[in-house]
Amino acid sequence: MEKEALFGKTLEELQQVCVELGLPKFTANQLTDWLYKKPVSSIDEMTNLSKKARELLSEKYTFGLIDPTRVQESRDGTKKYLFPTIHGKYIETAMIPDKDRKTVCVSSQVGCKMGCLFCMTGKQGFQGQLTAGEIVNQIRSIPEWEEVSNIVYMGMGEPFDNLDEVLKSTQILTSEWGFAMSPRRITVSSIGIVPGLVRFLNESDCHLAISLHTPFHDERQKLMPVEIAYPLEEVLREIRNWDFGRQRRVSFEYIVFHGLNDTPAHVKEMARVLDGIKCRINLIRFHPIPDTPLKGTDEATLQEFKDALERKGITTTIRASRGQDIYAACGLLSTKTLMKN
Structure with a gap:
């Protein structure tokens, strides 16, 4: 055995x-x-x-540590680690240096069942849940583990679809007997599975990020099938019901697609649906993946979109693209590895 x-x-x-x-x-x-x-x-x-x-x-x-089988380093210092799993598959972990910060982006599942149109991991399909040990191992088994300042659950998989193990992993990371990290240095990202959202808000003090990508129901449904079961309206209702206070933060991730979700109408609707929620919007450049019709917007439109949101009083940032020369987007490296095996 x-x-x-x-x-x-x-x-x-x-x-x-x-x-x-x-x-x-x-x-x-x-x-x-x-x-x-x-x-x-x-x-x-x-x-x-x-x-x-x-x-x-x-x-x-x-003991239970698992070493990465492969590492790639980008010109900008970003590293992509490939880890084997107990399922005989692979997961990806990105280490992103930025001045005095080292952020690690961890995966929570092997593949994903959510089927978002823009996600390479979703094209792999769901292959298994990661244990809390496999999640935390992605931090502990990289050479930079003692220098890690921030952790984001934005890698492969949907964290709220594996919530027991995700919460257990954050307990290990934040407990005094564990890594003793502040929960304010950890952000968990979700597409908005409402039962998981409610439980996460009640059981964790970590920051929350919600994948938004469009404020319109029909459009979001085409991009993210989860909109059928858990509409954005319901997700935002739960967030409004929660007092985030001064220490806990909620942000919305927004991949900007050319001609699809980068118009003045989207700015106006986002201002409406997010009214009353103290939040930040992170605009993300889209870098094309195989077998999708989506294209990234141009830089001028991206900047104009950001400025328009800020004029509406919404704090907005454009996330820097990192590691594009090493397949840093979630799912690209592991998909290539699986295809070779």
Whole structure:
């Protein structure tokens, strides 16, 4: 039988492991220290545990780190890591340096079932859920892990479709016994699965990002089939009902497509539907992917669109394009790898 990984377990779960093995309960605190704070990768390196304790742990468990199988580095310093999964597939993780910040973009699923028209990951179809350990491993197993300042769940997959493991991973990242990161340095992005949204708002203090892409129902339905089950109107209603306060932020991701969602009518409608929501809009350049009719808008229109939104009183930024020379867009590198195998 394949041994179970310790990495990815919470303090409570590790306490249960210790009880089952007849180890002192405080051993769980020692384990979290080795798993999440120190640069080791094996149970044998946990030197403040007795030899007997290490033997008992090693009989049933493995440390659980997974190294990337491939890394590509862009001219701008962005790195794309390719990780194998327990499903025999691949996921992608991007490390994006920017002055004194290092942001890691993690995946939450293998493939995706949401079928968004503009997403390469969706074209792979759904292939499996990642465990909390596999999610956090994307941070812990890159060389820059001790320098990571921000984490965004904007890689492959829909986080709210794997919410149990996503919430568990953020618990590991933010708990004092874990990575002890501030939840204000973590953003979870979703296309707007309402039951998951409600639960996330109640159970997590991390920032929220919603994929918007158009304020019009019929248009959004063509781009994002989720609009049929969970219309934007319902998503915004839940967000309005939540008091984000001063510390927690909500933003909207908006990929700008040429001639589709970059018109004055879209500016006007966005101002209407977002009225009363304190938020930021992140405009994203679209870089074409295979088998889609969509095209990115030109730079002049993009800037004009941003200025028009700001005149409406909506804080708007244009996200810098990074790593285009290394297939940094979600799903491109893993799709190429799967096609070779």
